[in-house]
Amino acid sequence: MSQQLIDEITAKYLKKDVPELRPGDTVKVSVEIVEAGAQTRTQDYVGLVIAIEGHGVSETFTVRKISNGIGVERTFAVHSPRIASITVLRHGKVRRAKLNYIRGLSAKDARITERR
Amino acid sequence: MRKGLLVRKVGMTQIFLEDGTICPVTVLQAVEGNTVLQVKTLENDGYSAYQLGFETKKERVSTKSEIAHAKKANTTPKRFVAEVRSDDITLNVGDVVKVDTFQKGDYVDVKATSKGKGYAGPIKLNGQHRGPMAHGSKYHRGIGSMGAIAPNRVFKGKRLPSHMGAWTRTVQNLTVVDVIADKDVILVKGNVPGPKRGLVFVKSAIKK
Numbered sequence: 170m171s172q173q174l175i176d177e178i179t180a181k182y183l184k185k186d187v188p189e190l191r192p193g194d195t196v197k198v199s200v201e202i203v204e205a206g207a208q209t210r211t212q213d214y215v216g217l218v219i220a221i222e223g224h225g226v227s228e229t230f231t232v233r234k235i236s237n238g239i240g241v242e243r244t245f246a247v248h249s250p251r252i253a254s255i256t257v258l259r260h261g262k263v264r265r266a267k268l269n270y271i272r273g274l275s276a277k278d279a280r281i282t283e284r285r
Numbered sequence: 286m287r288k289g290l291l292v293r294k295v296g297m298t299q300i301f302l303e304d305g306t307i308c309p310v311t312v313l314q315a316v317e318g319n320t321v322l323q324v325k326t327l328e329n330d331g332y333s334a335y336q337l338g339f340e341t342k343k344e345r346v347s348t349k350s351e352i353a354h355a356k357k358a359n360t361t362p363k364r365f366v367a368e369v370r371s372d373d374i375t376l377n378v379g380d381v382v383k384v385d386t387f388q389k390g391d392y393v394d395v396k397a398t399s400k401g402k403g404y405a406g407p408i409k410l411n412g413q414h415r416g417p418m419a420h421g422s423k424y425h426r427g428i429g430s431m432g433a434i435a436p437n438r439v440f441k442g443k444r445l446p447s448h449m450g451a452w453t454r455t456v457q458n459l460t461v462v463d464v465i466a467d468k469d470v471i472l473v474k475g476n477v478p479g480p481k482r483g484l485v486f487v488k489s490a491i492k493k
Contacts, residue, residue, distance in 0.1 A: 171482070174470070179299075
């Protein structure tokens with residue numbers, strides 16, 4: 170009863186056009202950034218999904234990319250209104266739910282084969 | 286008038302605010318609202334307050350005085366009764382107070398019984414450190430020294446194992462993030478003491 174009520178309350182915050190995400194996918198996340206003067210612009214963040222956690226309104230995913238030779242990980246809320254769009258560029262074939270092992274690998278070893 | 290409402294804690298979740306930030310909220314629900322059972326006045330009772338009743342109690346398990354008291358407000362006996370002290374009360378006996386008494390942005394104090402943790406030692410209860418678990422140590426999670434030998438007694442206030450939790454606790458100055466009148470629900474920012482389904486008393490904040 171209680172979880173059902175919470176789902177009803179949070180339903181209006183859920184997005185309907187979220188693509189099916191899986192760990193190992195390469196995604197492009199368009200993030201809205203608020204600048205001084207309440208202006209917004211969108212910035213793309215492209216990387217590998219290494220973790221998906223939570224469910225419902227609290228669902229988040231972590232995207233890892235290599236920026237100027239430095240690994241960067243960013244966690245986004247799937248249903249955040251600050252995320253304009255999520256596009257899956259490539260489905261990867263992996264055998265884990267959390268790809269933490271990828272952090273220690275060189276770029277060559279961190280290649281993931283495509284899932285079809 | 287100071288507002289008050291008896292509610293049930295449903296659970297916690299997150300919502301997104303207008304500026305896109307995530308806000309942790311506790312869901313509180315008052316099905317069918319509260320009924321005003323009595324209005325106490327300065328002349329009659331020496332202080333001014335109103336009494337709220339929440340959730341129907343079966344007449345079979347109610348005492349005659351409870352039934353008669355509820356009858357004055359033209360309602361059934363109530364399982365939970367609480368009083369809100371307030372000046373210039375605009376409510377009358379028999380009025381039903383719903384969640385929409387609170388508005389978005391109100392500050393509230395929330396009173397409830399915290400979760401019981403049972404008989405707890407000083408590590409869990411007082412945050413003391415434990416001793417080494419190995420290398421012949423015979424002191425693991427004990428209470429430690431009882432103090433100096435000079436006074437030949439243990440000082441009052443020495444921290445010892447005792448029952449932990451199940452305390453009445455008030456959390457002050459929580460923000461009402463949203464009021465959903467058709468579901469009898471209020472969303473309060475942050476956490477509220479007690480288990481899910483626990484009784485919670487929400488009042489207007491005294492310090493705001």
